Amino acid sequence: MIVNYIEQGWEIITQRAHGVLAAQIAMQWRKKDRPERWTETLIAIADHDDAQTELEDDDLITPLGGPVNFGMKKFEPEHSRRLHDFSVSKSRYIALLTSIHMCFLHEAEAGDNPAVKPFLAEQKKLQAKWRKELNLTQKEIKRVYGLMEWCDAFSLLLAQHDLQPESRVIEVSQGPDAQQYKLMRKPNGSLSINPWPFEETNFSLSLETRVLSTLQFKSGSQFKKEMAAAEVVEKVWQMEK
8 A cells, every 4th residue: 555644644545546546547648659459458557456455464554553655565475476366367468567567566676585586587487478479579568568667657656745846847757668757737736747648638637545543553453444434535636738
């Protein structure tokens, strides 16, 4: 989950809600540059964190009683295997993109965690197999994953309140075309990306969040109970060229 400390307490965003926002962003991508397998691409982007189900997990609070932000977590074999199984059950193409994303996330941990290296090796073998079966080149799938990673990065910027004030820009990530895209808030309050990569000149994005006023939880069970009872607050951003 994504955790923001705000005036009212903890703002909690589930990993799945973040995935939905990433898919909303992808849905607006210019039509001429969309991958051929567009529906599967959108599903892969929406579901890239599908195995994270906060109300079922146990590792939800820190030793000091605060909620665990996603950035605090490292490679989790059970979670990664579950995500692999979910994606394989949908399609090889979705599994391929999901596998590349897992490798992207955990590559840096391979030297420190002995469980990571064999998992990545297995995934890379499967990626080669799926690319061959789907008749996709390394260049083609790299471009599609570039879009997936870009939408993921943009979604995280919004979810983590990383927008800069006073019309300052923040870099999103290199997109599938190897361009560096920059995000800024316009004087009228709307957001804009330069260069503009979307089909429409304006549209809205939304994200569901929950705010918990308790700052220190005695147990994961207490956190789950308050999380389940919390009111859902929808945040909306207006995008404008």
